[in-house]
Amino acid sequence: xxxxxxxxxxxxxxxxxxxxxxxxxxxxxxxxxxxxxxxxxxxxxxxxxxxxxxxxxxxxxxxxxxxxxxxxxxxxxxxxxxxxxxxxxxxxxxxxxxxxxxxxxxxxxxxxxxxxxxxxxxxxxxxxxxxxxxxxxxxxxxxxxxxxxxxxxxxxxxxxxxxxxxxxxxxxxxxxxxxxxxxxxxxxxxxxxxxxxxxxxxxxxxxxxxxxxxxxxxxxxxxxxxxxxxxxxxxxxxxxxxxxxxxxxxxxxxxxxxxxxxxxxxxxxxxxxxxxxxxxxxxxxxxxxxxxxxxxxxxxxxxxxxxxxxxxxxxxxxxxxxxxxxxxxxxxxxxxxxxxxxxxxxxxxxxxxxxxxxxxxxxxxxxxxxxxxxxxxxxxxxxxxxxxxxxxxxxxxxxxxxxxxxxxxxxxxxxxxxxxxxxxxxxxxxxxxxxxxxxxxxxxxxxxxxxxxxxxxxxxxxxxxxxxxxxxxxxxxxxxxxxxxxxxxxxxxxxxxxxxxxxxxxxxxxxxxxxxxxxxxxxxxxxxxxxxxxxxx
Numbered sequence: 001x002x003x004x005x006x007x008x009x010x011x012x013x014x015x016x017x018x019x020x021x022x023x024x025x026x027x028x029x030x031x032x033x034x035x036x037x038x039x040x041x042x043x044x045x046x047x048x049x050x051x052x053x054x055x056x057x058x059x060x061x062x063x064x065x066x067x068x069x070x071x072x073x074x075x076x077x078x079x080x081x082x083x084x085x086x087x088x089x090x091x092x093x094x095x096x097x098x099x100x101x102x103x104x105x106x107x108x109x110x111x112x113x114x115x116x117x118x119x120x121x122x123x124x125x126x127x128x129x130x131x132x133x134x135x136x137x138x139x140x141x142x143x144x145x146x147x148x149x150x151x152x153x154x155x156x157x158x159x160x161x162x163x164x165x166x167x168x169x170x171x172x173x174x175x176x177x178x179x180x181x182x183x184x185x186x187x188x189x190x191x192x193x194x195x196x197x198x199x200x201x202x203x204x205x206x207x208x209x210x211x212x213x214x215x216x217x218x219x220x221x222x223x224x225x226x227x228x229x230x231x232x233x234x235x236x237x238x239x240x241x242x243x244x245x246x247x248x249x250x251x252x253x254x255x256x257x258x259x260x261x262x263x264x265x266x267x268x269x270x271x272x273x274x275x276x277x278x279x280x281x282x283x284x285x286x287x288x289x290x291x292x293x294x295x296x297x298x299x300x301x302x303x304x305x306x307x308x309x310x311x312x313x314x315x316x317x318x319x320x321x322x323x324x325x326x327x328x329x330x331x332x333x334x335x336x337x338x339x340x341x342x343x344x345x346x347x348x349x350x351x352x353x354x355x356x357x358x359x360x361x362x363x364x365x366x367x368x369x370x371x372x373x374x375x376x377x378x379x380x381x382x383x384x385x386x387x388x389x390x391x392x393x394x395x396x397x398x399x400x401x402x403x404x405x406x407x408x409x410x411x412x413x414x415x416x417x418x419x420x421x422x423x424x425x426x427x428x429x430x431x432x433x434x435x436x437x438x439x440x441x442x443x444x445x446x447x448x449x450x451x452x453x454x455x456x457x458x459x460x461x462x463x464x465x466x467x468x469x470x471x472x473x474x475x476x477x478x479x480x481x482x483x484x485x486x487x488x489x490x491x492x493x494x495x496x497x498x499x500x501x502x503x504x505x506x507x508x509x510x511x512x513x514x515x516x517x518x519x520x521x522x523x524x525x526x527x528x529x530x531x532x533x534x535x536x537x
Contacts, residue, residue: 006033006093007040011105017113018078018106022071031090046072053086076117078110167284168277169270171351176249180242183348184235190341191230195220197337198315201330208313208321217418220315224419225408225447226338229401234345236517237397241352244390248359252383256366272362276354283350291450292343299446300335304328312412312443349454353398353461356391360461363387364468384469389520391465392482396513398458399489403496403506405451410497413443427507429500455493462486481522485512 001008009030012021025031026044031052035041050068063083070077079087084106091106092099174183198204198220205219221227253265300316303309305328307320316335319326326334367380408419416422470479492509495502516522 002034003093003095003098006031008093008095008098009091010098011101013105015112016109017116018109019074019113021106021109022079025091026072031093049090052090056086056089078113079106081107081110084110166274166277168274168280171280171348172245172270172273172355174348175238175242175245175352175355180239180246183242184239187238187345187348188231188235190345191227194230194338194341195227197334201326201334203315203318203326203334206315206318206322206325208318210313214415215417216313216412218314218318218412222418223315223408224404226315229404230341230345233397233400233404234349237349237394237401238352240390240393240397241356244387244394245355245359247386247390248363248383252386253362253366255379256363256383257369269362272358273355276358279354280351283354284347287343287347287350291346292339295446296335296339300339301332304331310444312409312445314412346454349398349401350457352394353457356394356461357464360387360391360465360468385521388465388469388479388482391462392486392520393517395458395462395486396489396516399455399486399493400513402451402455402458403489403493403509405447405454406493406496407506409445409447409451413445414497423503423506426500426503430504451493455490459486459490478522482516482520485516488512 001010007029009025009028012024014021016024026049029040029043032041032044032048046065046069049071050063050065053063053068063086067083071079085103088099088103088106091102195204203219204221205217207215207217207219209215249266249269253269254262257265257268299309299311303311303317304319309317309320311317313321316331316338319328319331363380363383367383407423411419411422414422416425466479466483470476489509489512492502492505495505
């Protein structure tokens, strides 16, 4: 039967497994074009079939010749789900209905092969008197097992999960497993729960009179480092990071690395993550033990037990000034939950920075190894543009997190009645001689130090990405713009409470941050001439 000037063989709808069915269609030359005389061109060979699949979509890498050769061999290897789609395109002769019929038939044949191998394995296991090597399930068509391996290689395109071990891989799984909304929604839900709990205990909107007679707002809802930080900025940070990691693992890395299978690509990425295991453990211990437990003991537990301290009164120490509002046991319970939530959230934040660094390093190394392959320059440029946009967004949000923390800490020592009026009044000091809003009380401010660590760590990752990937951009002006915005945000952070009028710089920084988040490419060069085609292995 001829269809679109090609030999079309209808799906047999029989009981053959995929190895038997493939032998039939290969011998018949199903899907091959007719020769110049209008006669069948002959059976398929591995080279001809591999080239034909490559021409189905010229902008993809096709199927490796070694993989196609495994289809022709008498072995236990089936054909992966992704490659079945391309084989069905060949057998369907560019006809949608015929392609769909062949895809259904091939998938059914693959299932029959898997069932046959499993039945054989069960039969052999049922005969203990004759021990033999186990018959494996259908391994992937595009992975050659090592000579020392007694069993088969796991599935590839179907996505058999890799066994995760250690803190590094478990931390990476938080970002890459499940729905992209899981992590941002979990952080948002935790902050929401703390907000409801503060409302129930009565510290959501609370004031106290300082010793100089100033009535100061210290309610939980008025603390940006506990409200908009965890309800807006951190969820956005995690959302951008999850999206970037998903792009790199499922698309970007496969285009550049061109591995034998997606499974091999995931394993290579997992090894890169595991290489930073000590860094993950160091960050975990610092965030949980130091920033969480030790800081809670020093900032909340000891002052509440002693009844005084050298820290500013906030919602966590309101009972020292107004014991009728909240009791000491309730405060200890609430602050304990809050600090526990905070320390784990910031561990995930720093783990995200480690993964960003690993991603940039992996991209750079993969691109260096793929330089010998033609056409990788465009792929590297597209991947670099995508990754730098994600790093830029995460950097902006990281500095904003640090700004929220330092601004709240500086407000507690200022003469502002609440943080909003404090910032507004500071802006107007440039147009008046009133400087009464400056700090008149001196307190210990551990948040200044922790926020500085966040700002510096975030900028270091951005700087590393700019050095590794910045040279790939055709328009270096784009990188200079991004660097200027990051630099301005860092300056705005550093000058908080340093002089009167600093809030104007914060306002400009907020505008630049919103602009960078909305348009991270800053209207610079975009590789629009290269269509972003899906790369299916």
